Amino acid sequence: MGMFKRLWRRRLDGELSDGDLHQAALAGSGEAMAALYRRHGGLVYRFTLQMSRNDAVAEEITQEVFLALLTQIDRFDAARGELSTWLCGIARHQLWKHLQRSEVASAFDEENAAELEFSGDGPAELLLRREAVAAVRAGMDELPATLREVVILCSLEEMSYEQAAQVLSVPVGTVRSRLHRAKARLAGLLRGEVGSMRRKPR
Amino acid sequence: MTTDRELDEILAEIGREHRAIDAPKTLEAALHAEAGRRKDSIGARKLRLRWTSAVAAILLAAIATSGAIWQLRNAHKHQYRHVRSVSTPQAMPEQPLASAQIAARNNAAATASARTRSAGTDRPRFHEASTNRATGNSLDEFVPLPVSEGLPPAAELSVVRIKLRGSDLRQYGLEAPADAVAQTMLAEFVVGEDGLPRAIRIVR
Numbered sequence: 001m002g003m004f005k006r007l008w009r010r011r012l013d014g015e016l017s018d019g020d021l022h023q024a025a026l027a028g029s030g031e032a033m034a035a036l037y038r039r040h041g042g043l044v045y046r047f048t049l050q051m052s053r054n055d056a057v058a059e060e061i062t063q064e065v066f067l068a069l070l071t072q073i074d075r076f077d078a079a080r081g082e083l084s085t086w087l088c089g090i091a092r093h094q095l096w097k098h099l100q101r102s103e104v105a106s107a108f109d110e111e112n113a114a115e116l117e118f119s120g121d122g123p124a125e126l127l128l129r130r131e132a133v134a135a136v137r138a139g140m141d142e143l144p145a146t147l148r149e150v151v152i153l154c155s156l157e158e159m160s161y162e163q164a165a166q167v168l169s170v171p172v173g174t175v176r177s178r179l180h181r182a183k184a185r186l187a188g189l190l191r192g193e194v195g196s197m198r199r200k201p202r
Numbered sequence: 203m204t205t206d207r208e209l210d211e212i213l214a215e216i217g218r219e220h221r222a223i224d225a226p227k228t229l230e231a232a233l234h235a236e237a238g239r240r241k242d243s244i245g246a247r248k249l250r251l252r253w254t255s256a257v258a259a260i261l262l263a264a265i266a267t268s269g270a271i272w273q274l275r276n277a278h279k280h281q282y283r284h285v286r287s288v289s290t291p292q293a294m295p296e297q298p299l300a301s302a303q304i305a306a307r308n309n310a311a312a313t314a315s316a317r318t319r320s321a322g323t324d325r326p327r328f329h330e331a332s333t334n335r336a337t338g339n340s341l342d343e344f345v346p347l348p349v350s351e352g353l354p355p356a357a358e359l360s361v362v363r364i365k366l367r368g369s370d371l372r373q374y375g376l377e378a379p380a381d382a383v384a385q386t387m388l389a390e391f392v393v394g395e396d397g398l399p400r401a402i403r404i405v406r
Contacts, residue, residue, distance in 0.1 A: 129212075
């Protein structure tokens with residue numbers, strides 16, 4: 001990649017606002033579109049992947065979401081919220097359509113889980129911790145979609161309640177109560193899991 | 203309480219791992235290409251729009267031109283249309299009027315002229331003619347033109363229908379009422395073989 005191209009890409013990635021990039025993409029700038037994707041693609045992809053548990057579905061929805069940037073230009077209003085939350089909202093809409101079509105309660109693929117980096121305690125504690133993490137993951141998959149998406153947005157993506165509320169098109173209070181309910185379920189699950197693990201003979 | 207804290211820690215850990223996932227690179231290239239295609243389609247659409255505008259402008263110009271030509275021709279027709287009837291606007295003989303008719307016309311013109319003179323006015327007003335028409339005396343008939351007084355009786359008469367303004371009547375020795383000065387009207391002139399008008403009738 002040439003120096004100018006690198007500089008241009010750095011400018012696109014860092015200096016220009018979402019609105020500027022969006023306008024440039026609408027005018028046909030592939031570079032601007034790619035920059036928007038680099039900026040927000042991860043969030044959209046992760047959210048859809050976490051919700052669908054399916055690489056292909058996540059990829060397809062992510063592409064649809066970014067194409068919507070080109071085709072549904074009038075639907076994005078910068079005054080009403082950030083582009084990232086708007087994109088996530090579109091992704092959620094597509095995802096719900098997909099979930100309603102397939103009605104698949106996908107299970108977490110244990111093989112795809114990366115090794116946890118946990119430092120501090122001995123092997124027994126590490127094993128216990130891994131079991132607990134796996135239990136929470138499994139528990140998240142068991143959660144109803146409305147609770148799961150709140151956990152993904154607030155706990156995993158570290159979005160504020162306001163941002164999550166924009167994505168989900170619900171009041172902030174609803175986000176707060178859903179997160180509370182989701183965490184209570186996961187904590188219950190964790191209590192049972194850890195308790196049984198601790199009761200196991202070592 | 204410990205479990206809640208543990209849960210938060212676990213969620214934070216899952217979150218760190220979760221946020222390390224990147225969007226697939228393959229999509230970046232696809233979206234780049236899609237935006238480029240859009241640019242092409244925008245260009246093509248603009249070109250199509252330009253062509254459509256140009257064709258529409260040409261069509262409009264053609265319609266406007268033909269309309270103007272049609273109007274000019276129509277106006278020309280109305281201005282100098284020979285009517286093929288003497289007594290009514292509908293029909294007028296191709297050949298000159300019969301001598302008996304000419305005599306009758308001349309008599310009518312002379313009588314009307316005398317009547318106008320006896321009324322004490324040299325320039326009869328158009329509304330008088332209208333009044334006469336209302337009483338059944340005039341505008342169906344021709345009113346002799348004051349300017350034709352003293353002209354020799356014509357041997358051959360023809361009727362010419364002309365579109366004119368009320369104010370134009372002045373040059374024939376007639377005066378239109380104030381509200382009719384600016385109005386356009388259709389009039390029939392009895393013209394002698396010498397080309398001089400002898401009488402007038404307002405058609406509408």
